[in-house]
Amino acid sequence: MRAPQRREEIVRMARSNGLASVEHLAEVFGVTQSTIRRDLSTLDKSNQLARTYGGVIAVRSPHHEASLQERASECHGAKDAIGRWAAGQVEPGQTVLLDAGTTTARVAAHLHGTSPLTVVTSGLTPFFELADDSGMERILLGGEYREVSQSFVGPLTEAALDRWSFDRAFLGADAVTAERGICEASPVQTRLKELMARAGDQVYVLAHAAKLGATPFNAWVHLPGKWTLVTDAGATAEQLAPFESRGITTVLAD
Amino acid sequence: MRAPQRREEIVRMARSNGLASVEHLAEVFGVTQSTIRRDLSTLDKSNQLARTYGGVIAVRSPHHEASLQERASECHGAKDAIGRWAAGQVEPGQTVLLDAGTTTARVAAHLHGTSPLTVVTSGLTPFFELADDSGMERILLGGEYREVSQSFVGPLTEAALDRWSFDRAFLGADAVTAERGICEASPVQTRLKELMARAGDQVYVLAHAAKLGATPFNAWVHLPGKWTLVTDAGATAEQLAPFESRGITTVLAD
DNA sequence: ATGAATCTGCGCGTTTCGCGCGATACGCTC
DNA sequence: GAGCGTATCGCGCGAAACGCGCAGATTCAT
Numbered sequence: 001m002r003a004p005q006r007r008e009e010i011v012r013m014a015r016s017n018g019l020a021s022v023e024h025l026a027e028v029f030g031v032t033q034s035t036i037r038r039d040l041s042t043l044d045k046s047n048q049l050a051r052t053y054g055g056v057i058a059v060r061s062p063h064h065e066a067s068l069q070e071r072a073s074e075c076h077g078a079k080d081a082i083g084r085w086a087a088g089q090v091e092p093g094q095t096v097l098l099d100a101g102t103t104t105a106r107v108a109a110h111l112h113g114t115s116p117l118t119v120v121t122s123g124l125t126p127f128f129e130l131a132d133d134s135g136m137e138r139i140l141l142g143g144e145y146r147e148v149s150q151s152f153v154g155p156l157t158e159a160a161l162d163r164w165s166f167d168r169a170f171l172g173a174d175a176v177t178a179e180r181g182i183c184e185a186s187p188v189q190t191r192l193k194e195l196m197a198r199a200g201d202q203v204y205v206l207a208h209a210a211k212l213g214a215t216p217f218n219a220w221v222h223l224p225g226k227w228t229l230v231t232d233a234g235a236t237a238e239q240l241a242p243f244e245s246r247g248i249t250t251v252l253a254d
Numbered sequence: 255m256r257a258p259q260r261r262e263e264i265v266r267m268a269r270s271n272g273l274a275s276v277e278h279l280a281e282v283f284g285v286t287q288s289t290i291r292r293d294l295s296t297l298d299k300s301n302q303l304a305r306t307y308g309g310v311i312a313v314r315s316p317h318h319e320a321s322l323q324e325r326a327s328e329c330h331g332a333k334d335a336i337g338r339w340a341a342g343q344v345e346p347g348q349t350v351l352l353d354a355g356t357t358t359a360r361v362a363a364h365l366h367g368t369s370p371l372t373v374v375t376s377g378l379t380p381f382f383e384l385a386d387d388s389g390m391e392r393i394l395l396g397g398e399y400r401e402v403s404q405s406f407v408g409p410l411t412e413a414a415l416d417r418w419s420f421d422r423a424f425l426g427a428d429a430v431t432a433e434r435g436i437c438e439a440s441p442v443q444t445r446l447k448e449l450m451a452r453a454g455d456q457v458y459v460l461a462h463a464a465k466l467g468a469t470p471f472n473a474w475v476h477l478p479g480k481w482t483l484v485t486d487a488g489a490t491a492e493q494l495a496p497f498e499s500r501g502i503t504t505v506l507a508d
Numbered sequence: 509a510t511g512a513a514t515c516t517g518c519g520c521g522t523t524t525c526g527c528g529c530g531a532t533a534c535g536c537t538c
Numbered sequence: 539g540a541g542c543g544t545a546t547c548g549c550g551c552g553a554a555a556c557g558c559g560c561a562g563a564t565t566c567a568t
Contacts, residue, residue, distance in 0.1 A: 002534095003546060022524080032548055037525070053307045053556070054524065132401055140406060142396030142414050147386055152394060156417065160396050160410055256565090257515060276555080286517055291556070307525070308555065515564070523556070532547075538540090 006031075007039050011048050014058045021055035078208040078232035078253075083107040085253035086170050086204055086230055090114055092135075094167040097196055098126045100151030101172030103206045105129045111136075120164055122192065123151040153188045161195050169200025175214040176207045176229065178242035181222040183215060190221035203227040209234040260285075261293050265302050268312045275309035332462040332486035332507075337361040339507035340424050340458055340484055344368055346389075348421035351450055352380045354405030355426030357460045359383045365390075374418055376446065377405040407442045415449050423454025429468040430461045430483065432496035435476040437469060444475035457481040463488040 006029055013028075014020045022040070026033045040056050043049045049056045083106025090096055092114055098104040100123025108129035111117065115135030121127050122141045130138050143157030171193055175183035182205065184190045197203045203223065209232055228249040231240075240250050260283055267282075268274045276294070280287045294310050297303045303310045337360025344350055346368055352358040354377025362383035365371065369389030375381050376395045384392050397411030425447055429437035436459065438444045451457045457477065463486055482503040485494075494504050 033524085034526090034549075035547060038547090041526085050304065050311050051307055052305055057304050057306075057311075057313070059311070059313065127399075138399040139410065140394070140396040140399060142394040142406070142411075145381075145392040145394060152396070156393065156414055157396075159417070160414060163410065163413070287555085288518075288557095289516060292516085295557085510568085511566105512568100513564105513566080516562085518560090518562105520558090521556105522558100523554105525552105525554070527551090527553100529549085530547105531549105532545105534543105534545080536541100536543085538542105 003039070007043060010036075010039055010056070011043060014049050014056050018058050019052075019055060023054070025055075075208050075210060078234060079103045079206075080106045081232055081253040082206050082208060082230050084110045085251065086206060087111045087114070089202075089204070090117070090168055092116060094118070095164070096120070097164070097166040097169040097200055099123065099169075099171040099193065099196060100125065100149055101206075103172045103208070104170050107170050107206070120166070122153070122157055122161075122196075123149070125150050149189075153192055157192060158195055161192070161199060164199055166200045167202065169196055169203045171196055171203065171205050171223075173205055173207050173211060175211045175216055176205060177213055177215070178246050178248065180215075180220045182220065183217050184219045184221075185217045187219045190219045194221050194224065197223040197225065197227065204230050206230045208232045209236070209239065212239040257293070261297060264290075264293055264310070265297060268303050268310050272312050273306075273309060277308070279309075329462050329464060332488060333357045333460075334360045335486055335507040336460050336462060336484050338364045339505065340460060341365050341368070343456075343458070344371070344422055346370060348372070349374070349418070351375070351418070351420040351423040351454055353377065353423075353425040353447065353450060354379065354403055357426050357462070358424050361424050361460070374420070376407070376411055376415075376450075377403070379404050403443075407446055411446060412449055415446070415453060418453055420454045421456065423450055423457045425450055425457065425459050425477075427459055427461050427465060429465045429470055430459060431467055431469070432500050432502065434469075434474045436474065437471050438473045438475075439471045441473045444473045448475050448478065451477040451479065451481065458484050460484045462486045463490070463493065466493040 010025060022033050022036050025036045040051055044051045050059045079102060082103055086107045087110030090111060093116055095118040098108055098119060098121040102125055105125040108126040111119065112131040115133050117135060118137040119130055120139045120141060127140055130136060141152060141157045141160040143152035144154035146153055173182045174185060182190065182193055205227055212231060212235055228251060229243050230251045230253060233252050233254045235252060243250050264279060276287050276290050279290045294305055298305045304313045333356060336357055340361045341364030344365060347370055349372040352362055352373060352375040356379055359379040362380040365373065366385040369387050371389060372391040373384055374393040374395060381392065381394050384390060395406055395411045395414040397406035398408035400407055427436040428439060436444065436447055459481055466485060466489055482505060483497050484505045484507055487506050487508045489506060497504050
């Protein structure tokens, strides 16, 4: 049996049982524990499993892996600050929309304690950050699953969204410019964001400084109506000026 | 600082960062690594965290914990057999509905390799078991989240379901009797199941032997149309007789 | 105030880990 | 078919982390 094949099998076994020990795996495959350890080390590095003392544990939660990477990223602090400020705009009793994304996930995390509250989201990342409070109603817009963004898009999502209006709508973005609006990887995403903005009474676009003025993709949308740009203290005056000159309120979270 | 308080804080820190090392924790709290190790051991036993070599990892993925418990339960083997049989009924190119629940999650797990496929589900447990195949379209019916069943219910779910029909519909159940049909904890669930059955061309009810004839709750529904009862080899002839005498096809998975 | 229960630090033996080395198997080229 | 590079494996050793028992300290209730 080849090594890659054995590693796949290890992942399968670990996920099936939740746990697996080095000793047991070595016996099953008829190799030394050293070999198993090497395999586990490889799998651990590629985030498919987590090592434990004497074995492995399955960490298949889809958001877990990304969450870990996210927290290690340098802009996590900025996103958290933005999320905290945004959560502060929410008052008990309201109905709130959270777009998919790691920044809106930070909003969700800081929503803890604001109760009662109805939170609607299209992303698993923010969804799982929502507290299991008694007064918290958690609603997921279903739809077609996009693995890369851990979110739902498509006609089903849009149809579900069509049944709501929101006191606050918090949108994420891959990039934002004053001239072209919000940038995303695909038109299905920009269309969804447009609908989201339409459904929100007060609309906030959350984007840390690195996203201001960037153009990583080619799908753009101008948000309808008024909205507020929330970014972090790292944003420069030059970055903010074009927004303010167009009458867009800008906020620096800190 | 008291020990329970410190342990809470450790959980909080681990969840916030995903990871935490023994060394770092010992420094932060100003105690020896032994003490930290004891804490981690305690928290590990109570399933709040998972130990790793040199630290801990957060495993608060909502389904992970339940998944582990589920696999330890004695009826897991039966559910898996049922799931394997059910997955065998699915052919490439079809559109399939999976109800929420641990049994339908086993169906999802065995759907791996059947491609292309469109799978629609209302439960997170089956959803996360679905493989990330290229030909696999994963669709989640959104709605209001029920923590206990890790699934979505309510008008939004029903509205989303209304947009589909399915080649195969696999329903779970808290209990099944020939006389009264499917039993659930609440009417919102039974109503959803009724709609699911209506949307399915071929309908299967998956229930291991212990669920046949039981009456744990008080919300019942008679499924419309024909359906097939799939159970495990542990079901007795007396349990099956009432179903067969009513013309319901029964299958013993093995 | 006093006794029980819990918690903590320390030391020790045990287990697991990671790394480097040499050997082996596989695939590719000429 | 011979030669050669790459990937993989088993083994041994030193290091790191672990669990356990014991004794002193702290907390809490009576």
